[in-house]
Amino acid sequence: MDPLYRPQGVEERWQQTWEAEGLYEADPDPNRESWVYAFPPPNVTGNLHLGHALQISLGDALARWKRMQGLNVLVQAGYDHAGISTQNAVETFLESEGSSRQELGREAFVARVWEWLHEYGGNIVHQFRRMGASMDYRRIRFTMDDDYVRAVMRWFVHLYERGWIYRANRIINWCPHHETSLSDLELEDVDVDDTLTTIRYPLADGSGHVAIATVRPATILADVAVAVHPDDERYRDLVGKEVIVPFVERRVPVIADERVELEFGTGALKVTPGHDPLDFAIGRDHGLPELTVIGPDGLMNDAAGELTGLTQDEAAQRILDWARGRDLLEKREHYRHSVPTCERCHSRIEPLVSLQWWCRMDEIKQPAIAALEERRVVFHPESQHRFAVSSLEDAPDWNISRQIWWGHQLPVWYCPDGHVTVAETEPAACAECGSAELRRETDVLDTWFSSELWPFATLGWPDETPDLAAFYPGDLQTTAREIIRLWENRMIFAGLELFGEVPFRDVIIHSTVLAPDGRRMSKSLGTGIDPLDLIGVQGADALRYGLLKMSSTQDVRFNTQQIEEGRKLANKLWNASRLLLMAGAVEPEARPSSLEEHWILARIDATRAELEDDFARFDFAHGVERLYHLTFDDFCDWYLESIKPGLAEEDVRATALAALELLLKLLHPVMPHVTEEIWTNLPARATRLIVAPWPQPQAREGDFAAIESAQTAARIYRRSGVRIKLEGDSARIFEAVVRPTDDGRGDLDAERARVQKEVERAERMLANEKFVANAAPEAVAAEREKLAQYLAERDALG
RNA sequence: GGGCGCGUAGCUCAGCGGGAGAGCACUCGCUUCACACGCGAGGGGUCGCUGGUUCGAUCCCAGCCGCGCCCACCA
Numbered sequence A: 001m002d003p004l005y006r007p008q009g010v011e012e013r014w015q016q017t018w019e020a021e022g023l024y025e026a027d028p029d030p031n032r033e034s035w036v037y038a039f040p041p042p043n044v045t046g047n048l049h050l051g052h053a054l055q056i057s058l059g060d061a062l063a064r065w066k067r068m069q070g071l072n073v074l075v076q077a078g079y080d081h082a083g084i085s086t087q088n089a090v091e092t093f094l095e096s097e098g099s100s101r102q103e104l105g106r107e108a109f110v111a112r113v114w115e116w117l118h119e120y121g122g123n124i125v126h127q128f129r130r131m132g133a134s135m136d137y138r139r140i141r142f143t144m145d146d147d148y149v150r151a152v153m154r155w156f157v158h159l160y161e162r163g164w165i166y167r168a169n170r171i172i173n174w175c176p177h178h179e180t181s182l183s184d185l186e187l188e189d190v191d192v193d194d195t196l197t198t199i200r201y202p203l204a205d206g207s208g209h210v211a212i213a214t215v216r217p218a219t220i221l222a223d224v225a226v227a228v229h230p231d232d233e234r235y236r237d238l239v240g241k242e243v244i245v246p247f248v249e250r251r252v253p254v255i256a257d258e259r260v261e262l263e264f265g266t267g268a269l270k271v272t273p274g275h276d277p278l279d280f281a282i283g284r285d286h287g288l289p290e291l292t293v294i295g296p297d298g299l300m301n302d303a304a305g306e307l308t309g310l311t312q313d314e315a316a317q318r319i320l321d322w323a324r325g326r327d328l329l330e331k332r333e334h335y336r337h338s339v340p341t342c343e344r345c346h347s348r349i350e351p352l353v354s355l356q357w358w359c360r361m362d363e364i365k366q367p368a369i370a371a372l373e374e375r376r377v378v379f380h381p382e383s384q385h386r387f388a389v390s391s392l393e394d395a396p397d398w399n400i401s402r403q404i405w406w407g408h409q410l411p412v413w414y415c416p417d418g419h420v421t422v423a424e425t426e427p428a429a430c431a432e433c434g435s436a437e438l439r440r441e442t443d444v445l446d447t448w449f450s451s452e453l454w455p456f457a458t459l460g461w462p463d464e465t466p467d468l469a470a471f472y473p474g475d476l477q478t479t480a481r482e483i484i485r486l487w488e489n490r491m492i493f494a495g496l497e498l499f500g501e502v503p504f505r506d507v508i509i510h511s512t513v514l515a516p517d518g519r520r521m522s523k524s525l526g527t528g529i530d531p532l533d534l535i536g537v538q539g540a541d542a543l544r545y546g547l548l549k550m551s552s553t554q555d556v557r558f559n560t561q562q563i564e565e566g567r568k569l570a571n572k573l574w575n576a577s578r579l580l581l582m583a584g585a586v587e588p589e590a591r592p593s594s595l596e597e598h599w600i601l602a603r604i605d606a607t608r609a610e611l612e613d614d615f616a617r618f619d620f621a622h623g624v625e626r627l628y629h630l631t632f633d634d635f636c637d638w639y640l641e642s643i644k645p646g647l648a649e650e651d652v653r654a655t656a657l658a659a660l661e662l663l664l665k666l667l668h669p670v671m672p673h674v675t676e677e678i679w680t681n682l683p684a685r686a687t688r689l690i691v692a693p694w695p696q697p698q699a700r701e702g703d704f705a706a707i708e709s710a711q712t713a714a715r716i717y718r719r720s721g722v723r724i725k726l727e728g729d730s731a732r733i734f735e736a737v738v739r740p741t742d743d744g745r746g747d748l749d750a751e752r753a754r755v756q757k758e759v760e761r762a763e764r765m766l767a768n769e770k771f772v773a774n775a776a777p778e779a780v781a782a783e784r785e786k787l788a789q790y791l792a793e794r795d796a797l798g
Numbered sequence B: 001g002g003g004c005g006c007g008u009a010g011c012u013c014a015g016c017g018g019g020a021g022a023g024c025a026c027u028c029g030c031u032u033c034a035c036a037c038g039c040g041a042g043g044g045g046u047c048g049c050u051g052g053u054u055c056g057a058u059c060c061c062a063g064c065c066g067c068g069c070c071c072a073c074c075a
Helices: A007-020 A049-068 A083-096 A104-120 A121-133 A146-161 A217-223 A233-238 A277-286 A304-307 A313-327 A365-373 A385-393 A447-451 A464-473 A484-498 A530-537 A540-549 A561-582 A595-616 A621-647 A650-667 A672-681 A701-720 A726-738 A750-769 A769-774 A777-797
Strands: A033-037 A071-074 A165-175 A180-182 A187-202 A209-214 A225-228 A240-247 A250-256 A270-273 A330-343 A349-358 A377-381 A411-414 A420-422 A478-481 A506-507 A510-514 A555-557
Touching: A007 A121, A007 A530, A007 A540, A007 A555, A033 A049, A033 A464, A033 A478, A033 A769, A049 A121, A049 A478, A049 A510, A049 A530, A049 A540, A049 A621, A083 A104, A121 A530, A121 A540, A146 A165, A146 A420, A146 A484, A165 A277, A180 A478, A187 A240, A187 A313, A209 A217, A209 A270, A209 A377, A217 A304, A217 A313, A217 A385, A225 A233, A225 A277, A250 A621, A270 A277, A277 A330, A277 A349, A304 A313, A313 A330, A365 A385, A365 A484, A377 A385, A385 A484, A478 A484, A530 A540, A530 A561, A540 A561, A540 A621, A540 A672, A561 A621, A561 A650, A561 A672, A595 A621, A595 A650, A621 A650, A650 A672, A750 A777
Parallel strands: A033 A071, A225 A250, A377 A506, A478 A506, A510 A555
Antiparallel strands: A165 A180, A165 A349, A187 A209, A187 A330, A225 A270, A240 A250, A411 A420
């Protein structure tokens, strides 16, 4: 056996073995309780990043822990078609070939996407395996699989029949690059340097003008009113009058609306319902027309008259020139502000009025809000509940249609008369007029519309399958904070709507992994780190350990130190097993006789209980730290060192191997590969560690206390070089554990002074009447205990 | 502007009402026959700042400063 543990090769071998032996597989089993974790399906075109790796580390640690506890564990694997992202990726690829989406046409393009996916997609699953993720790989699902598409169609029809899906003309976010609408949640605000232009709008009666600030002069052509705040003294007399819109010289009314900010610009707002969300809202309330002068391509459209076909900048220039010539241009100043952009291509969003499909939220969200408030779904940390609830409460109707080509085409057909037929599969005739001449809606659905079905569409819904009966509802969900509104909330309302049951019980909101310099990790910033690179060097076990250690805070700066720590832990375990195995093979069996043997077994058992508590609370950072200290401090430094002289004895080795087995079991959920490798090297193992039973509680309380006191005494001895009086068992373990130093280092007086200080502190506190009277009883009791302990130590020091 | 969270040893982070900690890094000593990816010993911190509550505050409260993320219709 190599004194250096090398994960390379070992890990791949176990990953293949576990899968080949079917140990990841979950099938309905009426005799066993199930535990289900639907892993969030990553983007099919993507690669795992450290956020995914973290998710796998904690989700898989729980899965393996539950599996060892005998539960029927299902970890669902798969990937998402990720509409715009994928279309984007394939378009970029086509560009490199000198082709384009437009050139191919829709049908050929979609065919190319499939081709492209077969060639370049599906990397994710390889990476899952390489992380050691114990997913049921037979059950890999893709959101564009035929069965999944059927589920999406059923869901759409269901919502439509409920009256919650409708078509309406409203202002939407338009990405001119992708030429599609986007939901508010798909936007990313970006700060830009801009120009704020103040232009005078002459009053129609010739009595002066109103100055108005705008960052988008091109939209002046679509102005239909000027709005001021009703309380604004400056403009009170103007309300009800008319002004003349520059350039187009159209008379429009001055209206009053509370949504106008008094403080901004001149306090007067040009109202452009066709191109601004706020103006749209004001326009609808005041019954104003909705003019559109910018087209889907971002250029000035036919309604722009002589400016048709110009870019917005060119149009703005023409308008400004016009205004300047008539002394209507008051000023132009630098202005930095944030603008919405497409999160995929970062094109500036054009707010446009457009005919789209919508999902009504007011009714469907109510059961979800109730479920969250009743804690039928529990977020960890708890503080995320309020955010989840408030974002549901505030959720506006959801624009679910997209004008891209890659995705689930809406199950909607139109006849020549414009009647709408909604059906899961292509209807023979119009439901209203019977016309057989049907044309299918070309829009596709927002990606999240299909993602929200993940917990049950992966189990066969809409069919009533045995899988669905056995594995729905599930147990765990993991996600980053920003996905709560996009996904968790929607899975919850979909599950409640269709089954009346929430799809999972616990949601772990895990930390965001930041680059070492604190910036966001991203490929474009060059701060991305590929988990596979880390695995190649340090091993998947080390990566899992390190990420779990980093998982405690809301945001964590990635650092390799914690992964190094994991690698060292793996190596330490490896060498501990070498020590025992090289001493001679023997069947592992706990036959403790000496105090140190009782002690280590008790110590492991105590850690088991603490670890179970950590896992139950999803506190992985403390759990792995506990395992580290158990292995290094207790098992290796104290226990193994103490039994070394006796390793020739079979009983000593048998007990040590039994203790090692327990240790391996506790570590397996975190570091599955190295523990399984060592487990296999131990004599006569009938089962794999991955399915070995989790250790049962042991009662060894008395021994534990005796040894703790001996260990404390030994530490004092080591520090001070002073022999301490101990009696009975404690003295024996003391002799066994302590290797006396012979350099005479140590200072009895200093040790006495330290203990004396402690005694005085405790005595002072207990003499404090207010403390004894006001402090928590446990605190006082703890103080009494400490005092007793220090008094004993003082006695021992003589 | 609103919400969540963070500022503790050189670094990454625990601790969150009565002794200031871990890992890494650093210093010193050990080629001890499981492991130098090791063992032992050690140095290093006015616990962001200012007030308040308390017998007592890194820990609770308020304000301020700095930082991160999410959300928001100041055109």
